[in-house]
Amino acid sequence: MxxxxxxxxxxxxxxxxxxxxxxxxxxxxxxxxxxxxxxxxxxxxxxxxxxxxxxxxxxxxxxxxxxxxxxxxxxxxxxxxxxxxxxxxxxxxxxxxxxxxxxxxxxxxxxxxxxxxxxxxxxxxxxxxxxxxxxxxxxxxxxxxxxxxxxxxxxxxxxxxxSSEFCKSCHESKETGVRLNGKRLMEVYTEWEGSSYAKDGIQCQNCHMPDREHSWKGIHDKDFVQNSLEPKWEVKKNNGVYQIKAELKNRGVGHNFPTYLVPKVYLRFFASLKSQNSRILLEESIVGRVVNTNLTEEYLDTRIKPNDSYKISFDYKPNENLVTELIWEIEVDPDEQYVRSFEEELKNRAGTLSYHSKKQLQESLYEKKNSRYILFTLSWKVPVSLRQ
Incomplete structure (x- = not known):
């Protein structure tokens, strides 16, 4: 040796x-x-x-x-x-x-x-x-x-x-690359380098190649992501108003969650109504970095830094409807940016792309549209009101 x-x-x-x-x-x-x-x-x-x-x-x-x-x-x-x-x-x-x-x-x-x-x-x-x-x-x-x-x-x-440096070559944009709001399109290594994980000597391989496993699991793997995040919430009722506070903590990701600008995570809150036997959307938030398809403008960056949380607080007052349950649903869309971009390309280039390229684009778009999954579903049953 x-x-x-x-x-x-x-x-x-x-x-x-x-x-x-x-x-x-x-x-x-x-x-x-x-x-x-x-x-x-x-x-x-x-x-x-x-x-x-x-x-x-x-x-x-x-x-x-x-x-x-x-x-x-x-x-x-x-x-x-x-x-x-x-x-x-x-x-x-x-x-x-x-x-x-x-x-x-x-x-x-x-x-x-x-x-x-x-x-x-x-x-x-x-x-x-x-x-x-x-x-x-x-x-x-x-x-x-x-x-x-x-x-x-x-x-x-x-x-x-x-060492995390080994992965940097392909998972970090060059210094001369495109910058939006002062950030390169990929800064995984930089995000990790400024975190407590780097200070503690926890490398990319510790999480993505545990025991030298060659699977490199990431945002597309539900179990892997579930083990890295912690959702918490509380619901209080005061004078007929539901007060909802929730947070999604990044407790196991050594860089921004989600990293890159491709994935998006949706935090949706619903109320189940007894009278309509259905549920209505109360609140929706996006965790991710939202940019246009031309990669020239950033609209939003709500990604969660290591050991930080994304917090939500809102009130809900039902209108004569009897609420039976409040639900917090967290959905991951690993390929959101690709879906948006590929849909636009298919629309604009449908008449100019070769048959073979168009078929490849359609095949990929179908695959990426179907990569979404529900990460967590939390529910809070509304207590039964007893007759006085």
Missing amino acids: FVSCSDSQFLESHWNHPISAQGTPPSDFPALERNLNPKSCGTCHQNQFQNWEKSFHAKSISPGFLWQKEIFTKEEYKSCLNCHSPLAETKSEIDSNFQTPEIISSKSHNFPDGIDNPSILCASCHIRNQIRFGPPPKINKKIEQNSGRIPHNSYVVKEKFE
């Missing part, structure tokens, strides 16, 4: 785009190690592969991404690929600019069966120039050698793999 220094230049070099083609595998590598298809990696790293396969990293090249190639400039699309498809070999699958003799040759050596998924693969993070990189071993133990050889010719240990 070769352990390198945790040098400050590692991440700059590791995420220096465009990443060079991997080239010819070492001559002593057997066929399994020569193949960079994640399925090959999964032969030994089964848990990591199974989690990755269901993750958004494995879906970074999706219809929602691909349709936009038709409307982006070559440079814009090339820039997007740095994070969505980091390897030169995977980029060549979706961008002809990367179909150079060197990259095509490397692809034939490292992906002998072709590339069926040009997304973020195992090699995107763990391999550079045929050298394997990874975090320190969890347990110091003797490596069993097979025929006198350590797999992959061993690997280079880098502590940065367990």
Whole structure:
């Protein structure tokens, strides 16, 4: 096991785009190690592969991404690929600019069966120039050698793999990027850096890769989000008026909740009426960062900082109706910005998009519209009034 220094230049070099083609595998590598298809990696790293396969990293090249190639400039699309498809070999699958003799040759050596998924693969993070990189071993133990050889010719240990800085390259907009109200479009690392989590040494990986799980759960996972938030409320009745106070606390997210400008969280309060056998909406709030589809103007930013709360207070006086129950419903829309933007694009470009791109856009829009879910439902039964 070769352990390198945790040098400050590692991440700059590791995420220096465009990443060079991997080239010819070492001559002593057997066929399994020569193949960079994640399925090959999964032969030994089964848990990591199974989690990755269901993750958004494995879906970074999706219809929602691909349709936009038709409307982006070559440079814009090339820039997007740095994070969505980091390897030169995977980029060549979706961008002809990367179909150079060197990259095509490397692809034939490292992906002998072709590339069926040009997304973020195992090699995107763990391999550079045929050298394997990874975090320190969890347990110091003797490596069993097979025929006198350590797999992959061993690997280079880098502590940065367990640092939030490792994620920054793709989850933080560049300093030169678009700013709205003084904020970049993505500032996950900056939000975390200023939080108590950073001061306490809690890294991105502690929450999104617990026990080195390769699933990177986030806003789309209901259980994951539920475990990070705490809703509290109280209802008092005074002279026929219901006084409602509620708060949603960010008790487990080490950055603003929700981060980015894409997701929105809706806090809705209802009253169930006995006379109408239905419920009416009393109050609705949005937690999130609301910007226009052109990404040129910010209208609202009500995101919750780490350990802070979003608070609501209002009164409700029924009009002759008998209230049987008050309900607080919290709904998460993980892809709200995409839905709004894609609907607008479909309307404005319906006549100019190619059939293939339009189909990809429609498919993605349908998927994102159906990603919403109810996070919490809290109810308060109105006490029965007894006859005096």
